[in-house]
Amino acid sequence: MKAIISYLIVLFSSVMYMLLFDKNAGGIMTVFITVTPVLSLILTCVTKNKLTFSLSMADKIVDKKKPVKLRVNISKDTVLPIPIVSFTLNLSGRFKAPEHDVYRFSMSENKKLSIDTEIYPEICGIGDISLSNIFITDYLGIFKFKINRTDDISTKLFIRPKVREIDDSGDLIRNIYSTLCDNDDDETRDTVDGRSAFPGYEYREYIPGDSLKKINWKISTKRQKLYVRKDESSGITLPNVILNNSETIIFKDETEKMLMQEMIIENSLSLLLLCIKNNIECTYSYIYDGVMKKEIVTYAEQIEMIAGDMASVAFSGEEIDIQTSEKSKSTDVDIIYTLGYSQHMARNVEHIKFKGDSSRIIMPRRLANDLQINISDLWIINDDHSISKYM
Numbered sequence: 001m002k003a004i005i006s007y008l009i010v011l012f013s014s015v016m017y018m019l020l021f022d023k024n025a026g027g028i029m030t031v032f033i034t035v036t037p038v039l040s041l042i043l044t045c046v047t048k049n050k051l052t053f054s055l056s057m058a059d060k061i062v063d064k065k066k067p068v069k070l071r072v073n074i075s076k077d078t079v080l081p082i083p084i085v086s087f088t089l090n091l092s093g094r095f096k097a098p099e100h101d102v103y104r105f106s107m108s109e110n111k112k113l114s115i116d117t118e119i120y121p122e123i124c125g126i127g128d129i130s131l132s133n134i135f136i137t138d139y140l141g142i143f144k145f146k147i148n149r150t151d152d153i154s155t156k157l158f159i160r161p162k163v164r165e166i167d168d169s170g171d172l173i174r175n176i177y178s179t180l181c182d183n184d185d186d187e188t189r190d191t192v193d194g195r196s197a198f199p200g201y202e203y204r205e206y207i208p209g210d211s212l213k214k215i216n217w218k219i220s221t222k223r224q225k226l227y228v229r230k231d232e233s234s235g236i237t238l239p240n241v242i243l244n245n246s247e248t249i250i251f252k253d254e255t256e257k258m259l260m261q262e263m264i265i266e267n268s269l270s271l272l273l274l275c276i277k278n279n280i281e282c283t284y285s286y287i288y289d290g291v292m293k294k295e296i297v298t299y300a301e302q303i304e305m306i307a308g309d310m311a312s313v314a315f316s317g318e319e320i321d322i323q324t325s326e327k328s329k330s331t332d333v334d335i336i337y338t339l340g341y342s343q344h345m346a347r348n349v350e351h352i353k354f355k356g357d358s359s360r361i362i363m364p365r366r367l368a369n370d371l372q373i374n375i376s377d378l379w380i381i382n383d384d385h386s387i388s389k390y391m
Contacts, residue, residue: 003142007037040138043080048136048147050078051085055129055155061311063160064121070129072115074105082107084137085147089117093255094127094159096120102133123258124161124265126314130154158311161262163303164270164385172271172360172379172387203227204278239275239333243268243286246319248340249371261315263364264337267381269310271335272303287320288313322348322359334359341373362387 014033018026054073062068072089076082086104091097098119107113121127131153137144203216206226214228243265251257268284275282276299284306285294295306319342322334334352336359338345349359361373365380368390378390 003140007033007140007142037138037140037142040083040140041143044083044136044138044143044145047076047078047080047082048145050076050080051082051134051147052077053087053131053134053149053153055131055153057155057157060156061158061160061308062121064124064162067118067120068157070117070119072103072117072131074107074113074115076107076111081109082136083139084141086133086135086137087131088133090128090130090132091119092128093258094121094123094125095129096122119157121157121159123255124159124262124311125258126312127157127159128154129157160307160311161266161269163273163307164266166267166270166274166385166387172389203229204280207278239280239335240283240285241268241272241275242320242322242334242336243284244320244336244338244345245286245313245315246338246340247315247317248319248338248342248345249367260339260364260367263381263385264339264362265310265313267362267385267387268337269303269307270385271387272297272306273300276300276303285320286310286313287316287318290316290318292320319344322352335362336360337362339363339367341371341375365390 011030011033014026014030018030052075056071056073057068059068072087074085084104084106086102089098089101089103091101096119098117103115103117105113105115119129134147134149135144136147203219204227206215206220206228210228216227216229219227245261245265251260272282272284276297282297283294284297285292287293288309295302297303297306322336322345336345336349338361340363341361349361352359358377360377360379361375362379362381363373365382368378368380375390379387380390381387
């Protein structure tokens with residue numbers, strides 16, 4: 001509107017100059033000021049639908065907190081020059097807010113143009129990127145039109161969760177060990193080679209608080225780490241780490257919801273790593289595209305591969321079913337990561353206890369405080385990602 005008012009003022013001035021001072025010079029100036037905007041308007045209208053946009057990135061799966069190069073590709077289907085075009089780059093809440101989100105360009109003889117920018121993923125999961133508010137303005141800045149497009153100019157970036165090393169969770173590890181040993185149903189008590197390949201009993205790394213009497217100094221000297229003996233020979237049951245990637249509660253703030261989802265994803269993977277470091281093999285279960293996936297985790301490299309898969313895992317209304325194998329020879333230990341405790345899950349947990357199995361519920365501390373859930377074996381994720389018993 002300001003551009004049109006300014007143009008009318010200039011046109012009025014040229015007309016007054018023609019009438020009051022010099023008809024010839026004023027007439028030429030008036031014709032030029034009148035014709036030029038018309039030509040600019042015609043050029044803008046002819047070329048406004050001749051543009052094609054696309055988005056491209058080198059990788060679709062990326063790490064958090066690292067800049068990612070995003071390229072906006074523009075091509076035109078005409079030999080005519082393109083006036084000034086602007087668009088808005090939209091990033092979902094999983095990215096750091098950009099310093100500027102409006103970009104402008106023009107194209108003369110070149111038929112292709114690329115605009116490079118950097119985006120910063122901050123929260124793991126599926127990040128959405130799109131272009132909107134595409135406007136074309138004539139060269140004089142007088143006329144401006146919005147380009148309405150039927151095609152979807154968007155893409156997705158899969159942000160990998162970070163697998164942290166959590167050391168301050170010895171209580172939970174000892175709790176798991178204790179349950180596995182207490183629930184060992186093997187009839188024989190003969191010494192066997194455990195999964196750690198140490199003769200006799202199975203051994204694990206020392207956790208602060210373990211009895212010094214259980215340290216095997218010979219093995220510890222060879223491995224240059226302290227190892228302690230388990231109380232019983234190795235059982236055959238693997239702990240089940242279960243991610244309940246279900247939207248069981250409603251968050252008013254979208255960013256807070258994504259941060260809570262990220263916390264249970266990353267902490268569940270970190271617990272897998274902690275278990276593997278302590279020679280505990282695990283299974284990891286979650287819902288992917290409506291189907292429950294269950295992975296057996298025996299070495300650390302698998303966790304990084306699972307983290308890559310988790311970058312494309314979404315939370316939905318479908319709640320995971322906690323299933324117990326009927327063929328199991330010993331009691332299962334289910335470690336359930338969740339953002340809520342629905343009646344459906346409560347019934348599943350009671351069913352597990354009725355069959356003699358054991359379960360641990362883990363959720364962020366803030367949610368546990370807000371929901372005031374009364375569970376006997378509730379564990380919480382602290383801000384430093386350590387795990388402790390909820391008191």
